[in-house]
Amino acid sequence: MAKEQKFWLVKTEPESFSIQDLAKEPKQTACWSGVRNYQARNFMRDEMQLGDRVLVYHSSTEEPAVVGTAAVVRESYADDTAWNKKDHHYDAASTPDNPRWFMVDIKLEQIFESPLPLAKLRGVPALKHMELLRKGSRLSVQPVRKSEFEAILKLAGAN
DNA sequence: GCCAACGTTGGC
């Protein structure tokens, strides 16, 4: 029997890969490559499981916001962009024989009708302890409490 | 193993 479903948030810069881009992918599924932070990697490599649910967040944009949800459809495997010299995330220390970086595949569930801006989330008591809202938080893959995930769905008027 | 210098993230 599968372990309990977990909840996550992943950040992406919409200028490089937005949730709309995810929607355009075959099967609306994409590999979440390019993560080059150990803590974020560890979450993907060690803890993300099939069926886990994911909030998608747009960062470094005019109005940073949670914009929709996705699900983990493939558990971690080596991030091959790390050994592509032309890739922006190339890392000579990672090789096919001894990969340093990992990724998962996620599939779009829904794009919120209206995005939930950071500023709005800050005012929500149920989200008071959310990692995303912590000052100086930079983790690009982070765990989310079930209660937080549900509160966000509720705010988005989604299910 | 400390920590200063540097690079990056990301809100504003």
Add this chain to the structure above:
DNA sequence: GCCAACGTTGGC
């Protein structure tokens, strides 16, 4: 574009 917060690197 600014800059605070954070992660990484490398000299010692």
